[in-house]
Amino acid sequence: MSEKLILSVSPHIHSGESIRKAMREVFIALVPAMAAGVFFFGIKALILIVSLMAASIITEFIMLKILGKPVKGLDGSAGITGLLLALILPPIYPIWMGIIGIVIAIVIAKHLFGGLGYNIFNPALVARAALLASWPIATTTWIKPLQFLSKEWWGNIPSLDAITQATPLGITKLAALGQTTESLPSYFNMFIGNRGGSIGETCIIALLIGGIYLLWKKVITWHIPVCYIGTVFVLSALLGKDPLFHVLAGGLVIGAFFMATDYVTAPVTSKGKIIFGLSCGVLTVLIRLYGGFPEGVNYAILLMNIGTPLLDKYTQPRVYGKK
Amino acid sequence: MAKSFKGGIHPPYHKNLTKDKEIRTASEPKEVVLPLSQHTGTICTPLVVVGDTVKVGQKIGDSDKLISAPIHASISGKVKAIEPRLHPSGSKILSIVIESDGQNTVHESIAPFPPLEKLTREEIRKIVRNAGIVGMGGAAFPTHVKLSPPPEKKISHIIINGSECEPYLTCDHRLMLEEPEKIILGTKAIMKAAGAINGIIAIEDNKPDVIKIMQKLIKGTLNLKVIIVKTKYPQGGEKQLIKAILNKEVPSGGLPMDVGVVVNNVGTAAQIAKTLLTGMPLIDRIVTITGSGVKNPSNLRVKIGTSIDFALQECGGLQGETGKIMFGGPMMGLAQTSVDVPITKYNNGVIVLSRKEVTILRDDPCMRCGKCIEACPIGLMPNFLGDAGQTSNWKRAKELSVKDCIECGCCTYVCGSERLLVHYIKLAKNALQNKLEKRKTK
Secondary structure (H helix, E strand, O other), rough: OOOOOOOOOOOOOOOOOOOOHHHHHHHHHHHHHHHHHHHHHHHHOOOOOOHHHHHHHHHHOOOOOOOOOOOHHOOOHHHHHHHHHHOOOOOOOOHHHHHHHHHHHHHHHHHHOOOOOOOOOHHHHHHHHHHHHHHHOOOOOOOOOOOOHHHHOOOOOOOHHEEEEEEHHHHHHHOOOOOOOOOOOOOHHHOOOOOOOOOOOOOHHHHHHHHHHHHHHOOOOOOOHHHHHHHHHHHHHHHHOOHHHHHHOOOHHHHHHHHHOOOOOOOOOOHHHHHHHHHHHHHHHHHHHHOOOOHHHHHHHHHHHHHHHHHHOOOOOOOOOOO | OOEEEOOEOOOOOOHOOOOOOOOEEEEOOOOOEEOOOOHHHHHHHHOOOOOOOEEOEEEEEEEEOOOOEEEOOOOOOEEEEEEEOOOOOOEEEEEEEEEEEEOOOOOOOOOOOOOHOOOHHHHHHHHHHHOOOOOOOOOOOHHHHHHOOOOOOOOOOEEEEEEEOOOOHHHHHHHHHHHHHHHHHHHHHHHHHHOOOEEEEEEEEEOHHHHHHHHHHHHOOOOEEEEOOOOOOOOOOOHHHHHHOOOOOOOOOOOOOHEEEEEEHHHHHHHHHHHHHOOOOEEEEEEEOOOOOEEEOOEEEEEOOOEEEHHHHHHOOOOOOEEEEEOOOOOOOOOOOOOEEEOOOOOOEEEEHHHHHOOOOOOOOOOOOHHHHHHHOOOOOHHHHHHHHOOOHHHHHHHHHHHHHOOHHHHHHHHOOOOOOHHHHHHHHHHHHHHHHHHHOO
């Protein structure tokens, strides 16, 4: 025998799962939401998405180089972070601000904590929270959907006032203070995404298709999205609000399927995931109804990210043969 | 409904390569290498010297320790050497090398035993011990020890393991199909020796042909049952079988006999029957020689001590670019450094993978997908165990019950970060074991 035999510890076969593959599936699952965002909010949304993804991959590459990590670590996760951040930003968001968000996400939230697998907080959500604190107006300036259908769009450059519109949750918050006369979009429009909001959060049907795809491909499990959305539905109903509205509005669906399920920052056990989802739901409703912000998904998930190590510790499965 | 356990995986089985191939007896090897350790426990001392003439079935190695099993000559001929030789475990172990005289003369002590009804429990145990019978499903634990529980441990159930959950392997499947009577006789002998009232033959539901035959054969035997278990890896693990069939759990650190159960492989049962009927000790076994790298994948009956090289030649030899050769199944088997290694009592398979099929894992950082936790049939958290092993944090590994790991490999198989989880777990287990032994000697 002249050839050398390969040696390794058992097992000698593998399922073929990999980080790259998981990231590819998440990307595929986000394509419908991306397409819907571009359809409703125009080409600027696409430019923002592409720029942030590129910026994210470049930042990741630089960080790996600086930290002396192998560039094989370029596994697609940075691209997903860029995509997710773009999807939770307003469609006409200044690109440079977005890039600052990316730097915060990749450098601070991810690599300063040790890189993929070690970060405590969801990088995209940290970036959005930081951007909201830094540029509160820009980060909450939403545009009307389907502008290309309106006359003003094709004439002169419209004024910002003419094209902006509050999000449904924003409208309820302002209406409660008597500061708006805008009316809420119909359930149907909210379901298909014909409303103001972040690029990727408005089209619920597209997000559901993506979410179901991830469930089908076993990239995620049902625990977090079902518990999260279910809790928001039940709790808002108990508190006398319109439960369907609260499920369709804001970033709940994108948050529940794509942010709260982030492997790195969510619990690893099924029980932990259930508690995580329930808690995210409670926090979201509390922030929405009693907090200063109209939307609470971002902070709810970030707050629960802190609890992840604890949930991992206290939801360990029972070991066979042990009481 | 087929019974099962929590966790586990469904790897591609590749059993079609050999499952319809009848067991074939290999031609006589010119030489056999018989390691003096082919079992869990104390290594044997040789009973022959270089130059001695030995006959088939003659005892050539034994030990006076309880947990051990004697070694017998599998061919007749001359003892050519007694020296350390490469063992499937990867190290060199003292072995007896016999050169065949081509006669296959059977040793004069070999004679059939009286029928089972006339044998006492003690006699059966002694026969099993003297025949060098060990767990033939891969565990290699001396069978007579399992059959001799201490008096305070009452055995209620004997489970005969016909699950064969490892991919590729079909030797148990073929044995059940071709020699079911032997398995049933062996089961009865085991039941008698262990003093158990209930005998269960557990078969995975991907072997309907065997289930049918077995059910037909045991019809009317009140204390024997065939139980169908779900096709899932590691269904054939004894802890998983006991949980699935009896809904009992072997206590952590304990043995099946602690819950009144003894689990034996179908191959072991058949060997016990063969020994009772002919008097012949364990000198040959069925091995599934398969994989895309083998020209003619087969279920081959080979003499113990035959080299893999010889066995592969019997199957048409290798084809394509050989990547990996392993002993046992692909989930728990051992990769081999050479084809110059003998087939021992517990080697149920020789699998040859082509270079293309061999996956080299990247061992990326854990992305915490939690799939290993879902897959672990023991309820461990392999992701954290992997971290503990990787950072030499033995204390943490102990807290995470590393010793309960059965090394089935499910965690590594499903790991999206392609981590070498079993490797890190083995490191931690070894380190803890060494520490324990050091403390004992102090």
